[in-house]
Amino acid sequence: MSSEENLSADVVIVGSGVAGSSIANELVRAGISVIVLEAGPRVDRQHFVENFRNLENKPSYQEPFPAVPWAPHPPNQITPNEYLHTSGPDAEAYQQVYLRMIGGTTWHWAGCAWRYLPSDFELKSRYGQGRDWALKYDDLEPFYYQAEVTMGVCGPDPAVEDLGSPRKQPYPMEALPISFAAQQFRKLIDEKTPWRVVHEPQARNTRPYANRPTCEGHNNCMPICPIGAMYNGSYSVYDAEAAGAKFIPNAVVYKIERDAANKRVTAVQYFDPDKGSHRVTGKYFVIAAHCIETAKLLLVSADEQSPDGVANSSGHVGRNMMDHTGVQVTFISGDQALWPGRGPLETNVIDNFRDGDWRNERGAYLVHMVDDNQVDLATQMAIAKGYVGRELEEQIRYMAAHTVRLFSHNEALPDPNNRLTLSKTKKDALGIPHPDVYYKLPEYTVRSCEHTRKVFRELIGHMHGTEEQWTPGYFPQDHPSGSTIMGVDPRDSVVDGHCRTHDHDNLFIASSSVFSTVGTGNITLTVAALALRVADTLKKELTHA
């Protein structure tokens, strides 16, 4: 089946997450026509809120967001998985989750919005590890600011608390006041360790901003902010649509066509849910389909001209898969009551392990004291211990007030053997192969995690902690990156410093898939900044043309 409709735009974007919708919004406001093809359906917040409230296993962040058959996403972080098939010695450490629907995965992100450090872009030249990016911090600085304004990021005044990423302007909003629990943690770190706790920059309103309300402290940023005080990609979708961008939901792109010379992309094809095929032409194309789906789409588009997949003359599409692997521990503090879970989930960070000469041998990391409501966990634990009646009630109160959770984001390195390929046996309802990922944690990351465990043990000691429960092994932090890696050399990278594919002049990629290294902070502000830089390049080329 093929449609006769004539779908064409100056720029065709695949994916309506933060990356795709931010580009659409910028371009359409500059008078450039845009079509965004989104694999998943239109959705609304209240439905997810209702699903969350009816969910028994509340920490299961995927569960309120069921997938549609034509655009499946991983149903959970369990290995073996029904969609993302991981293998290798650290298969479980790569069991990432993400969402396929209008607005993308930030429906259930936590809003942590870090700029990377200048050193993050130069890991190879400064520390002899990994790779250098094909751009520098200064190239991205204006776009970081633009992304912070778009998303509405609050953060500390650099004169008071310098986070190490030079800024030309202050944060769009003042830092979020931290909870009593975080204040006590900060005091303890000040008094008993050489480290510091900083205010985490976050895409969360500390005053009414962009027609969205001030954060009310519902403590549910993951999986769904009930009131929209936290930014997510859907807001950029609404803005871009209001300005005239065309979004087509339930449009699963499965093929990227090129001209006879294989130099320029001419069209993409998508399936609707009934597998009717539609062709969309344009002058420029941007793939912004999330790290895993972007690489998958390039590989699925293999044909005679490009037998290994589109944009893949280097053979690096799908390779160099990275993440911020996590270490996590929960324990009962022996000090005063903290009552975590008042206010947003993630607000404070120990940032002393972000940079240092030791990065020549082990990865950097952030430490979060997660401000998560622990009442349900405390109740489950107290029941399992055998308490009933009045004694049970006392235990619940005590443990809910004293449970502390720490987790880290440890840096990976690009290793071509950590690789995404197309499943040979598993296909979705449209016949498109599922993604397979082989993963072995780099030794660099393992050493970093060992360091984190030592630091956590020290912190548990300072807090007179008991009943430590370590999450076994290593767990995925949902920051997949590297699958279409950036570099100056077309022989070992997929895109250049402007996120343009080396192979095809008018094909750009906007995703963490272009990251040359995974950096030291949550990935999305950098994804958005790179995307806005792509929009800037496209604006220049299209208005000069």
Next chain:
Amino acid sequence: MPKNRDCPSAPLWAVSPNRMRLSKLLRMSRRDVLLSGMGAALAGSAAEAGEPDAQNGALAATDPLVQQFMVLSQRLTDRDALDARIGAALCMGIVQSGAERKTQLQALHTVLTKEQYASASDFARAAEKQDAALKDVIHEIMTGWYRGVANGKVVVYRSALMFDLTKDAVFPKTYAAGGPFYWTSKPPEVAKPNGLPALSPSKFVVEPT
């Protein structure tokens, strides 16, 4: 370990997780008509304790099993007042969670009527001593009232007793009402309790996400 959910072509994104679980449960009950109370009711058998109403699929608060369940619940929570409608829904969920649950609830009730117990702990200790298997059903009663969950499904969220107990300090997620930046204020101190567990410990497994 919960299995991954399949993706039938129904508009699943418009369905709540509880309803999905319930419909799975209904499918199972139909397959197993003899064992399931609900199946028997659907087949039109005479009403008996613990039989859900054929019309609305719920247990009535006046059902004898629910009344026993309420007496048990008051003793096990050390509370005089518990909501009978929530109790009926929890009781039904627990009965449906396993073929042996109904008889266990009745056995537990027999233990309770044989003697006067001064506290939940005294009663739970005696029950486990009499039959170790009764520990599981006590766990389910506790899980029902305190977490608001029965048979793996949410029966009540905000009204779960765990939130009643902690309402001077925290809000149930998505229901904050403390005013601007309420979280910066000092929450109440909690003394370390010295009460002992009544039952032998059970293995605690964090559900996978």
